Amino acid sequence: MLNTLGNLLSLTTFGESHGLAYGGIINNFPAGLYIDLEKIQLELDRRKPGQSAIVTQRKESDIVKFLSGIFDGKTTGTPIGFIIENENQKFKDYDHIAQSYRPSHADFTYDKKFGIRDYRGGGKSSARETINWVVAGALAKQLLPNIEFHAYVSSVGEIFCEKPYQVLDFSKIESNIVRCPDAETADRMIAKIKEIKKQGNTIGGTITCVIKNVPTGIGEPVFSKLQAELAKAMLNINACKGFEYGSGFCGAKMTGSEHNDEFNTDFSTKTNLSGGIQGGISNGMDIYFRVAFKPVATIIRPQNSIDKEGNPVNVEGKGRHDPCVVPRAVPIVESLAAFVLADLFLIDKTRNIAQL
Amino acid sequence: MLNTLGNLLSLTTFGESHGLAYGGIINNFPAGLYIDLEKIQLELDRRKPGQSAIVTQRKESDIVKFLSGIFDGKTTGTPIGFIIENENQKFKDYDHIAQSYRPSHADFTYDKKFGIRDYRGGGKSSARETINWVVAGALAKQLLPNIEFHAYVSSVGEIFCEKPYQVLDFSKIESNIVRCPDAETADRMIAKIKEIKKQGNTIGGTITCVIKNVPTGIGEPVFSKLQAELAKAMLNINACKGFEYGSGFCGAKMTGSEHNDEFNTDFSTKTNLSGGIQGGISNGMDIYFRVAFKPVATIIRPQNSIDKEGNPVNVEGKGRHDPCVVPRAVPIVESLAAFVLADLFLIDKTRNIAQL
């Protein structure tokens, strides 16, 4: 459904950068699950601004408050409503931005589509919306306790984590502020981001996400293939420019004899270029995918632009900005992946008469 | 909605490789549009097997028959039902395949999920399903007569069309059997596919799609961003492994000062790394994206595999197969792009009080 995430388990959200609050409603979440609220807050803290030297210094405590759907610590099966209040919405003078279009922002397209926009901090187009997704994703993770979601920064600009995910120690992801489990690469990434930040510039990057212990059978055969639902979720993240899973774009260079994953006799496969999905349905192997993020459009430099009438103006970002979005996007990617899997996991429970 | 394409304008489909027919229902298509049936058939012919030396030699006439929703040559606003009969379903002996799992096919995952599968020609997992999508896309194109959809093969294996799309002559796409508008590259691609075919092997490739004359305002702000809907549609195509739009994965290497698209005073932009979409909404510039396809899993070689009980077996593709899927996927990519745009175009008509 339009502007809603999920098919059965669903997330509907609201909120603007400088409005009173963000929030959302999770519908059709199963009843009877004990919810660990601290774990949810931990995920929000991972996404939070101001957590390290390489992310925006906007200060928000980002505390989620659940308003319904949880009783005596357990989900009740009824809608889970939640809000996160905005604390740091400075009602400063936005009049200059109100009339100007920042390059590669949504200012122009919102105005053309809606004829009106909340220009304070980007309004609805702000990536702060993703806070809602982290709440929902954190709940989805608890619904799928055996499935592990490991996202990490696999590149910043030209700096790539060259090691395959199989040799990385995911327990190291949170050991550094850029969230790359390879310490040496992480150091270079952090240095790069600091340099970029000093220049008032921004830089892109990629995130790799590995999902382990996925049961077979998740995903639907026609228009709701597992990879399609993952791709859709990821491409909704602000600044996301691409998605590939399994062999991805590299697979397009290969031949069938190289690419086919031979079975072991236990139904696992010797290789996993398929990325854990065949015909849109999980096969029990690791699911892995990679997401590309462009550099954030807000830079702390003067840029030529135009106003609403098409007159040339000069715009310049100020103060707080994210020099590189990928460290904070790590929990967002995991959250969306978890929500997509939870939705399709629940649906799969209805797809075979033997289970009913 | 699950296993349905589109939010308002919707496509629901059925059909299996060796069933009696494919078909679908297009719901909520606007009334009063004169339909050029020949144009629809032309799109089907572009997708048809047996059309050239580098695609599968399966023979199907692939004639679509409309059963409802069109009257006196015009759409009536009521559901458009259509079928395409299967002619070439040979009911030969599939018993060996019935018990075996072909590597990198959906055989195993279908069996695990559903406990049953139509093993004849892959059943539902066959890419023949895309014939339905071409019918729907051809109708969507007619709904958007001013928007141009140009998809072409931009790589086969390691052979890339190095020229940017801006210098290509799209009228040349259909001038060669591989559907690459650059003649010299096309020749090399064709030679490569022939070589691969001779080896009984298959090879991957990419398709680039350029959409021109898109009005501003198409796309929705939260979970139905234009790029997200495009990505979802593409990742549903069999063998698709990745999607990127605008600067894509390359954009992840860039800095903000390089990547931002400066406005012209007519609201167009000097560069278009955004790929025609900002904040999920079209900005009037060209939309362009690239889709990766892995090599087809069916190869004409013996491969080690297993049967349903996990016993080692040998499987071998026979006779007709597509050595490279991308030439025939060109109209499929265009069709899905057109359907996604038509859906969001209609929705956009309801989003601004000034239009109502």
Add this chain to the structure above:
Amino acid sequence: MLNTLGNLLSLTTFGESHGLAYGGIINNFPAGLYIDLEKIQLELDRRKPGQSAIVTQRKESDIVKFLSGIFDGKTTGTPIGFIIENENQKFKDYDHIAQSYRPSHADFTYDKKFGIRDYRGGGKSSARETINWVVAGALAKQLLPNIEFHAYVSSVGEIFCEKPYQVLDFSKIESNIVRCPDAETADRMIAKIKEIKKQGNTIGGTITCVIKNVPTGIGEPVFSKLQAELAKAMLNINACKGFEYGSGFCGAKMTGSEHNDEFNTDFSTKTNLSGGIQGGISNGMDIYFRVAFKPVATIIRPQNSIDKEGNPVNVEGKGRHDPCVVPRAVPIVESLAAFVLADLFLIDKTRNIAQL
């Protein structure tokens, strides 16, 4: 989703009175169910025109052909496509009707909405659409083998079956052509319909539907309450003017002390004015509801009407018509009830962590 029945299990349909065929796609039907095709045909035969002296004499064999989704006699979990070909579409001269609006038909509203309509036999607005619903409902019944659906004609005009459903013998429903299980009332209904038919007139009636052996827990708490989904389905039937369940409109005259259903210690209730549903969720008692149908608008008499320009014209139904719709609507009501229950039954399988 718009013009689709069901939330998870879904039915999308097409077809017009004088088109080539009716048909539909049932999506997300569970895999592995052995389908008794004869039972489906039996339901279609119950709905078929020409089956008795008191229904329309249009002759159609109404044979359903399944095109996908069933393999080796079992559902595969993939979309079930089906068609029913129209045999009796006489392409006679409809030009007079093409320009005229028949009273209380959809001619005028279709023209105003769509600017075009298939005027042959009412086109899409024909009740022949319900043939699709019977196919889907017959499948849904097989998915819920323990639940019994008993619909019967409870009134024709002023003739009511006064006995409460509890004392009726449902096995008698098919023992007479009007489908009222009380023989004496049935006789009077049949006589009334014959008299009305002789006059070229039509008459309304009601259908009562009783659903037995419903498990507890079916239905959703907010906007998908079981009674709401039933009401929606029923009000989509042509000529349906009202829906009530349990105590219905009579309940509006009662007091709480009269109306409350006291529990037995086995969780059943002594009375069942609730109609088997509390808070939108089944409680295990019989569900029963009543549906009102107006008299068919087509009468074999001259009527004053207007043409497209508002000029007075005279219209007159000819030949074949249904003097009373309720006997043939009995399987339609059952079918929709079964489909609604099947959809919510599947959804309920995902709503409680203890079941997952």
Add this chain to the structure above:
Amino acid sequence: MLNTLGNLLSLTTFGESHGLAYGGIINNFPAGLYIDLEKIQLELDRRKPGQSAIVTQRKESDIVKFLSGIFDGKTTGTPIGFIIENENQKFKDYDHIAQSYRPSHADFTYDKKFGIRDYRGGGKSSARETINWVVAGALAKQLLPNIEFHAYVSSVGEIFCEKPYQVLDFSKIESNIVRCPDAETADRMIAKIKEIKKQGNTIGGTITCVIKNVPTGIGEPVFSKLQAELAKAMLNINACKGFEYGSGFCGAKMTGSEHNDEFNTDFSTKTNLSGGIQGGISNGMDIYFRVAFKPVATIIRPQNSIDKEGNPVNVEGKGRHDPCVVPRAVPIVESLAAFVLADLFLIDKTRNIAQL
């Protein structure tokens, strides 16, 4: 979509009787509409408890707070989030109720379905949920400024407003506390409710809703007929047992020659037994329908019941309760009707190529 109201324009809600707040998200509301917040609050005040002697004395100020989607007084086209805080949730001892099932309440069905329920004040099953619907309906009314929605109490118990709606003065609806525009009938209704209240009992009633100035063309041809969407919305209201529109159940007693609505030459009809809808689509005449409400289950008397283990217990409502739900349900019925019409009105804007 499950537990969401609307197809394109949609409402998703949360909240429990004794939770912190109710609230909802309205998605896909058009941009650019100036919102009169006072009018919204007025509708909430009409629904509010404690407003007169014949409704529950629970005290709530029921102030809605909009959290997003409105900027500079106008809708922005992005999700409209709102909350209404609960003020009067007394955390008294609910332990007795926690273990007991009240007759004709949702206690038992929630427990069976979910295995858990918020027993404080009925939790999610409380009719306080309708407060969210009034907010959404009040917005929908502003989107459809020319359409008039007039609901009124047409019966309380056996006391009926015998006059047809055409002779009633709708401006009198708010002139008495029972919301029946006929003063004499209103007096008798009020006396009856006071009597019932004194007895600690409750009583049912009906509401008639008349919608004037509806444009032609609203409603969809297959499964989203206007009357079906209205019926579904109404049957979701707590205590609602039935819906009929136009001639309703009376129409089932009539003949076609009596029931058909003859056209005038201006395309209006001389009679309007159709209730303003033909073939599921509005014809421009008044839409009118009637909704039945059973008596509220909570009565201030001892009742036999059972606990979770099936042991006999005695339950008794205390203090505040609604002796008759219909006066407060008047704005709820109007709100849902307005929301349904707004949704289908927006969809209709996309259904005809001449409008695009």
